[in-house]
Amino acid sequence: MLALSLPILNALLGGIINPLVNAWVMYKKDKLTTQEAGFEAATKSDAAVMQAALAAEARNNALKIQVYGHFINRAVMWVAGFPAALHFGLVFVDTVLAAKVFYGAAVLGVPKLPAPYDNYEWAIVTSFFLVQGVHLGTSNVSAWLGKSKSA
Secondary structure, rough: HHHHHHHHHHHHHOOOOHHHHHHHHHHHHHHHHHHHHHHHHHHOOOOOOOHHHHHHHHHHHHHHHHOOHHHHHHHHHHHHHHHHHHHHHHHHHHHHOOOOOOOOOOOOOOOOOOOOHHHHHHHHHHHOOOOOOOOOOOHHHHHHHHHHHHH
């Protein structure tokens, strides 16, 4: 209905509606073009960050192969890492079994280490055996999407 009445209104108002509609259409087109350019820039930036992270991870893995493959590192892992990991694992299993769901009391009877030494054991276990977490932060695309919602 509106589309049918626009030519009549345009003829009555002496050509004022066409320039207004054209200006509004150009504004919307420019807005969409700017948003597309922002998205493209964000994706290119994310791709560069991911490529840099991948290259750093490859260098880190090559260094790990050199370090972990050495005889001294393996000896240190067996002398320092294995007993700490074994004790930590036994305390963990004993704590899980002592839950009220299972037995309600300590089954293995493995005591925890006293105050400063339990932190040392945790540091040893995590330094030798903990898997590196992956977190690159918020991506530029998700930041752009958050900004584009308010626009």
